[in-house]
Amino acid sequence: xxxxxxxxxxxxxxxxxxxxxxxxGEPLSEKLMTEExxxxxxxxxxxxxxxxxxxxxxxxxxxxKKDKMVVLNEEGVPQMELEGGERIFSRPNTxxxxxxxxxxxxxxxxxxxxxLGKRIFKFLKAQNDSxxxxxxxx
Amino acid sequence: xxxxxxxxxxxxxxxxxxxxxxxxxKGLQNRESLPEKEGMLFLFDDDREEVSI
Numbered sequence: 001x002x003x004x005x006x007x008x009x010x011x012x013x014x015x016x017x018x019x020x021x022x023x024x025g026e027p028l029s030e031k032l033m034t035e036e037x038x039x040x041x042x043x044x045x046x047x048x049x050x051x052x053x054x055x056x057x058x059x060x061x062x063x064x065k066k067d068k069m070v071v072l073n074e075e076g077v078p079q080m081e082l083e084g085g086e087r088i089f090s091r092p093n094t095x096x097x098x099x100x101x102x103x104x105x106x107x108x109x110x111x112x113x114x115x116l117g118k119r120i121f122k123f124l125k126a127q128n129d130s131x132x133x134x135x136x137x138x
Numbered sequence: 139x140x141x142x143x144x145x146x147x148x149x150x151x152x153x154x155x156x157x158x159x160x161x162x163x164k165g166l167q168n169r170e171s172l173p174e175k176e177g178m179l180f181l182f183d184d185d186r187e188e189v190s191i
Contacts, residue, residue, distance in 0.1 A: 001191070003167040008177075010191050011146070019146065025191070038189040042144075043166055044151055044177035054147035106142060106155060107181050 001025040009048045013040040017056040017099065022048075058102035076101065093123050144179065153179045165191075 001008065008025035012035040023033040024046060040056060070078045071088060089097060100119055104112035141152045152175060156162045162180050166172065182189055 001165075001167075004165065004169075006166060006169060006172050008166065008172075012189070023191075032190045034188060034190040036188045038187055039182055041180040041182070041189060041191060042146065042151070042153065042177060043180070043191075044153075045172050045174065049149060050146050057145040059143035059145075106144075106179070107157065109157075109181075111183075 001027060001029060004028065007046040008043045009046050009050060011042040011044070011048075011050050012038050013042060013056050015039040017103075019050060019052050019054040019056070021052060022050055058106050072101075076105070089123055097123070141176070142179075149175070151175050151177050153177045156180045 001010075004025065005027045007027055010023040010025045010033055011019055012021045012023070014020050014037050017040075020038070021035055025033070025043070042050075042056070044050070071080050073079050097116070097119060100112070100116040104116050141154055144151050144153055154177075156165060156178055165180070166178055180189075180191075
């Protein structure tokens, strides 16, 4: 690592927020470490417990409680909770949107906000175009 | 630089965010040490970028 004296773990992370590899950064070494398909690199003190397959998560910590869904405003502040049966977005789609939202929160990039908006539109349209679903009690 | 809180696996880290080419080029150069659970997160475009550090 050029001009760097701190021994570091160099963690390469892909667009699914999954750790792909961890390289040991050598202080003052001119050697390059390269990975394809990288969306994030995290540098921390060497000796971290980070492993391949670990997931990168951003704060604020947004938890989806079991059997409840929390609807968030644009700042990630909970607005209301829904019991099972009503849905604005399905649980898998909620998880996807949270990922996109957290990414935009970290980067503040227009493209990331755009990607989030596009995804929301896609899900809303699918709901709009579908017949209403009725949940039968088990 | 502002720091954000992230979680990787089971650990929390407080990290600076390097976004511009300049910030990413500079990284953690010329620092004497890094506090225990701190670090730097480098952002790259989502176009399946090949990255060299």
